[in-house]
Amino acid sequence: MATHRLPAGLRAPFEGRTWRELGYVLTGFPLSVLYFCLAVSLVSTGAGLLVTFLGIPVLAGALAMCRGFGAVERARARGMLGLDVAAPEPARGKTGGALSWMGATLKSGASWRHLLYALLHFPWAVFTFSVTVALWSWGWSLFTYPLWQWVLPMYAGQAGLQIYGDEAHSVYLNSPFEIAVTSLVGLVFVLVGPWVLRGMVAVDRLMVAGLLGPSRLATRVTELESDRGVVVDTAAADLRRIERDLHDGAQARLVALAMDLGLAKEKLAGDPLAAAVMVDEAHGEVKLALQELRDLARGIHPAVLxxxxxxxxxxxxxxxxxxxxxxxxxxxxxxxxxxxxxxxxxxxxxxxxxxxxxxxxxxxxxxxxxxxxxxxxxxxxxxxxxxxxxxxxxxxxxxxxxxxxxxxxxxxxxxxxxxxxxxxxxxx
Structure with a gap:
């Protein structure tokens, strides 16, 4: 595990994660405006046209468009937040025609969740964008105030940042103490900003995972299908193991036993002593074969259990x-x-x-x-x-x-x- 000399609170403004989350929020605002405007326009148009047949394809197209928005958002979350959300189950009609596709799209819960995301994410994106831009701009501009304060008296004709002014009085941040305090206030904003940003992005994570991924039912069905495959593979492997154990163990031993008994039968008349020895050896083979069969049966399902x-x-x-x-x-x-x-x-x-x-x-x-x-x-x-x-x-x-x-x-x-x-x- 990597060790850091600086504590997390001081590292946060300079970490790659913070800047990726900043990029996510900044790019999310214009995209959410686009999603919201298109979703509201097409859905309202489709709903208004439902009195005619034209409303159904317009509404289905709007939902399909929202699914496309969801694909973009999942890609953004994967690239900028490291959040990998699987795509939901596709909307497929039973017959494969256009009408069947439209019906499947309108019945799909995933389609409506994508529409809900387009509607809910807009006000949240406006809020996060405003807070982030304010914290970031004020924080870094105040923190670096000692570096650019000289611009104001040289080019703006004022002693420094004006925090109050009327016809009689004006207050500027121009003394060394005021400049230092301004920089410290900016440092507080710089250090707090990444944690505020992470808290807001956590809500985005929940929205993407909850609204743009597969439903719990679909996820459970996928898990059950995977589990069924594991059970089938395990059963097949067990059958192959049993067949191999029978073929290489008890079956081979019984074949050898049958051959030994055949030889003993042939020697019984001419050489009874040799036949007796062979029968005794065959008796030992029988015991071993029985033991192997007991072990095999125990491996399948023990009787004592x-x-x-x-x-x-x-x-x-x-x-x-x-x-x-x-x-x-x-x-x-x-x-x-x-x-x-x-x-x-x-x-x-x-x-x-x-x-x-x-x-x-x-x-x-x-x-x-x-x-x-x-x-x-x-x-x-x-x-x-x-x-x-x-x-x-x-x-x-x-x-x-x-x-x-x-x-x-x-x-x-x-x-x-x-x-x-x-x-x-x-x-x-």
Missing amino acids: TDRGLDAALSALAARSTVPVSVEVDLPKRPAAAIEGIAYFTVSELLQNVSKHSRARRAWVDVWRSQERLMIQVRDDGVGGADPAAGSGLAGLTERLDAVDGVLAVDSPAGGPTTVTAEIPWRR
Whole structure:
């Protein structure tokens, strides 16, 4: 993180952010005048013509024009304020014709929000422009007064800035003390101006984000579509993993077992002892195949989880871990079966990470309910440094939890310890 010798209050007038915000306010005023005049003119014309068919295309065109204004404002906010607001859902008709487009535009809530922005931003832009220009011009002109004060007696025929005058008296700022005080007053305006500007621009940020972006419903639909894609991809990956484990593990072992039993059958009459040895080896292969199938079935959905719940399933999971694990489950009742499965595989993935990467001596698993959320916390005393952004298994786990409106928080400083907390909806 960069360090600064000057405090923020003294740096603010010279920071690039301040000058970009100043440019945003200054350019916003003429644009808002244009938006307001065109929006009011066309919308009022369209509304007046609604008694005829001409009003509908005029009104739809006015709303489409306001959408264009919104695109300009989002670009300005992105370039000058660093505010990245996504474009709203486009207005598309079902049939693709002009009438269908006009109907979709008139029904679109985003179109009317853009019109509302054009109307509301005009008075706000007038206010912010006036305040900003006043603060900036007075602040810098008074602050630099000692540098240009000499112009007044030399070219204007007066001793300095006149702050009062009538037929009998005139007061000028011309003494060294008055010049110094004037400069100090200007310095106050210069230092206060950027913070006033940031406060006003914060309102602009809210207006752009709230009126020119996609609606909450559209955003939620997009999130759900993304989550559905994650779920589908995860399910497909799990199916591929199961198929690979069956093909490379139990299936290959059973094929070899069948061949061994065939050979033993052929040797049974001529060499019973060799056949007995081969049958004994086949018996061992059967045991290994059964163990692999049990492990595979446990990886799909352990029977102990269905029969006895999370407490017993996590205890069994901890018993198989290469790192000693303490399990504490405090649940008043069992959550939904799907949530239990997600919780089980979340802990399983986290304990695998502990075993593979943490070099920990101990780990702890705590599960409890907080209102309508199932809370999971896995801690270890390892070396730390776990980072979901590094493309590890934590990134995939974060996506899986996000698909069910869950949250994964990782606290893993270098040197440890690591604490991973997951929140899953209870849904019972």
